[in-house]
Amino acid sequence: MDDISRIRNFSIIAHIDHGKSTLADRLILATGGLSEREMTHGQVLDNMEIEQERGITIKAQTVRLNWKAADGETYELNLMDTPGHVDFAYEVSRSLAACEGALLVVDAAQGVEAQTLANVYQSIEHDHEIVPVINKIDLPAADPEGVKQEIEEIIGLDASQAVLASAKSGIGIPDILQAIVDRIPPPKGDRTAPLKAMLVDSWYDPYLGVVILVRVIEGVLKKGQQVKFMAAGTTHLVDRVGCMRPKIEQLPELAAGEIGFITAQIKEVAETRVGDTITDAKRPTATALPGFKEVQPVVFCGLFPVDAADFEKLRESLYKLRLNDASFSFETESSAALGFGFRCGFLGLLHLEIIQERLTREYDLDLITTAPSVVYRMHLTRSKKDATSGGRSFETGLRRGSVPPQDEREGESGSGGQIIELHNPADMPDPNRIEMIEEPWISATIYTPDEYLGAILKLCQDRRGIQKGLTYVGSGSHQRAQLTYELPLNEVVFDFYDRLKSISRGYASFDYEQIGHREGDLVKMSILVNEELVDALSMITHRGTAEARGRGMCERLKELIPRHLFKIPIQAAIGGKVIARETISAMRKDVTAKCYGGDATRKRKLLEKQKKGKAKMREYGNVSIPQEAFIAALRMGEE
Incomplete structure (x- = not known):
């Protein structure tokens, strides 16, 4: 558009299930972006099956709408539908940076929720008109009226x-469209200046x-x-410029203030980093x-x-998924128990769940997922061997065939040793080499109705939480407690969110941000079945809490592993110390069934022979752990 004053760029901020995508549909319909017939399903911008099913937005989408306002002028409205979940907070921050204003959508029955609050504060930081x-x-x-009061009290x-x-x-x-035109400011920008695009x-x-x-x-x-691309340092030739209405429409150019898309014969999404600056290669x-x-x-x-x-x-499926989502990483790993697979990194638990579900649905794969873990920082002591070998002896103590920790930095810990980042519990170095372990911590904000407060305080306390604040917001039927806690991330990644939802019957909302690493008294717990280490069940x-866990x-594995002809000990150990044990009793064949009376020594002789045979079998016998037992143990182990 030639006249920059008639452009409005805005995003929609809302908590999950507050009607953000439905509102986007209505705006598209009202401005003639699509006809009633073309809207074959609701949530046009949520085009993934999983997005529609769960009622969440995973990928940011944009659409350009034209609206004739009350003053008779036609305005160009660029709507950005952003994800609401905390896992995609960085994408949300870049989408907000591309706008001048935001619609804050709040459910009239539920009021302000935690994620609404996190995103609205980001929006305020970008000087948005809300x-x-x-x-x-x-x-x-x-x-x-109660929700209006809540917005004023909580957000200000x-x-x-x-x-x-x-x-x-x-x-x-129509009132929303008019409010966008009247209250959200037009973008600023000089079309004669050198190109600068986000x-x-x-x-x-x-x-x-x-x-x-x-x-x-x-x-x-x-x-x-x-x-x-300034951060990536690559140059490309633009072969297509356009915008989404929401159908693709090609344009001759995009000028200052406008939002649209370009293609430049790029083959991999990993080359295009969110937040990068695009400029003219010659000027x-x-x-x-x-x-x-x-x-x-x-x-x-x-x-x-x-x-x-x-x-x-x-x-192949992981490579295809990575074409569309460069924010998750993967590398091959092998496990004695589970065979060959991949160690994958995700932005958070929802991201992990989405990737896993897409692999199962879209690529028809049956998967076993090991217990999720976070990135730990290991401060290693500096030994004589380090000094001679350039500090790379941390690989001793790693299991054979494993991938060593990805990030090594020498000479950064207080005593002059290394700091390594550990992504997989099975790769943990020898405990004698570890001076200190640091784990990531988060600051969590929880909103809950008053009647569930006690149970939620206990849950946070059990997960090693440090309470930082407890205030009440709203009034009357809308009054809720706002809890601020600092929690270790590894206590949250298991099933904290599910437990929180079940305790509060779905009424509590949860939002978090990372606040760095802190030293912790952490140990690697190994599981041994028949005195053989089961690497897939190792955890930090x-x-x-190690003994209880x-x-x-051990109790669960006892139920899940079928009985054999010999006794099977199941042990949980920290280093050389066994902290828990269960024994699966042997199946017993009645070897004395053929003895009809006669001398008791004859029966004893047969039983002694059986006993010796069982001892020998136990010595050479391998325990077969069925896949179902692994899947159940890993899923149920998330407590």
Whole structure:
């Protein structure tokens, strides 16, 4: 658009299931982006089956709408539908940086939730003009006035001008469009300046290659232009420029203030990093845009095919998924118990769950997932051997055939030893070499109705939480407790979120951010079956909870492993010390059945012979642990 004053760039901020995608559908329909007939299903922008099923947004989407306002002018509205979940917080921050304003959508029955709060604060940091929208006002439990008061008390925004709407029924949609035009400021930018554009998102198209979503800050982006990605240091020739309406529409150029897409014959999404600055290769801009950072995986787990013959299929499937999602990483690993598989890194637990579900559904794979773990920092002592070998002796003590820790940095710990990053508990160095272990911590914000407060406080306390604050927000029926806790991330990655939801009957909301690493009294707990180490069940846990966790795992394995003809000990051990043990009793054949009376010594002789045979069998016998037992132990071990 030639007139920058008639452009409005805005995103929608909302908690999961507050009606964000339904509102986006209504806005598309109201502005003629799609006809009623073309909207074959709800949530047009949530085009993945898993997004529609769960009612969540996983990939950021954009759409350009034209709206004739009350003053008779036609405005160009660029809507960005961003993910609401904490795992995708960095993508959300880049999408917000590409806008000048935001619609804050709050459910009229549920009020302000934790993720709404996290994203709205990010939006305020970007100096956005925020338009509150109270959605679902036609619900029987709706309390718009109470929610307005809550927005003012909790967030500190003036909600007197909040738009009342129901996206499902179509109530208040013209009012929302008019509020966007009236209250959200137009973008600023000089189209004559050198090109400066932000890479907001990218996805893989089988026909076009990588499609890159961009927000042009200054200058003009044209077809045939040679552009440079400043963080990646690569140059590409732009072969297509356009926008989504939500159907693809090609354009001659994108000028300052506009949001659209480009393609440049790029084959892999990994080459296009979210937050990168795109500039003209011949006439570059002086400085890159602030806020760019490399996305680092937070949670790691092993993925193994149930059928070993599916290993190559799993490898191909992971490569295909990575074409569209560069934020997860994988590398091959082998396990004595589970065979060949991959160690994968994810942004968080929801991200892990989504990738796992997509592999199962879209690629028809049966998978075993090992217990999730986080990235630990090991401070190693500096030995004489280190000094002579350049500090690489930490590999002693790693299991054979494993991948050594990815990140090694020498001479950074206080005593002059190394700091290594550990992604897999099975790769833990010899405990004698470890001076100190640091684990990641998070700051969590939990909103809960008052009646569930006691149970949630106990849950956080059991997970080694440190309470930082407890305040009450809202009033009357909308009054809720706001808890602030600092928690170790490895206590949260198991089933904290599920437990929180079951304790609070789904009413508590949870949001977190990482606050760095802290020293912890952590130990590696190994599981031994028939005195053989089962590497897939190894885990790093706090010394205080190791015994209870080990006892629980042994009890479960006792139920899951079938009986053999000899006794099978199941042990949980820390180093050489066994902390829990269960024994699976042997199946006994009645060898005296053929003796009809006669001397008792004859029976004793047969029993002694059986006893010797069992001892020999136990010595040479291998325990076969069925796959189902592994799957059940790993899933149930998440306590």
